[in-house]
Amino acid sequence: MQSKKPDPSKLDKIVADARRAADLREGGYRERSLKMYPWICGRCMREFTRANVQQLTVHHRDHNHDNNPADGSNWELLCLYCHDNEHSRYLEADRGAGLAAAKVQAATHNPFAAALAGLKKKD
Numbered sequence: 001m002q003s004k005k006p007d008p009s010k011l012d013k014i015v016a017d018a019r020r021a022a023d024l025r026e027g028g029y030r031e032r033s034l035k036m037y038p039w040i041c042g043r044c045m046r047e048f049t050r051a052n053v054q055q056l057t058v059h060h061r062d063h064n065h066d067n068n069p070a071d072g073s074n075w076e077l078l079c080l081y082c083h084d085n086e087h088s089r090y091l092e093a094d095r096g097a098g099l100a101a102a103k104v105q106a107a108t109h110n111p112f113a114a115a116l117a118g119l120k121k122k123d
Helices: 008-026 029-036 080-095 113-122
Strands: 056-060 075-079
Touching: 029 056, 029 075, 056 080, 075 080
Parallel strands: none
Antiparallel strands: 056 075
16 A cells, blocks of 8 residues: 655645644734733642643633733733632622621530539639
8 A cells, every 4th residue: 555645735735724823823812911921820829831831811800801902901810720710709799699698696505614614613
């Protein structure tokens, strides 16, 4: 069986398409923020390397994904977990959870009452 040689024009097209896609990604706010900021989660301070940078996300501080100023002032790098937590907090606030604290009744049980009574007898 004879191996088929790849068509050079197809290879050139594949390489050109890959370069064009890379250029488009370079222009995206995630890539710009990764160049601008250190690869550290802004909340938990976990550090990232090339091996795990895909777990680092860009959080929009004002929650407007269309607000992408060139200086990056609306961006914050967060790990997946902190980013999810950040958005969960806002969802809960929108639903009103946590705004009205439940009334807490004072404790009526004193677990050390017997010990205190024993100490008072010794005096």
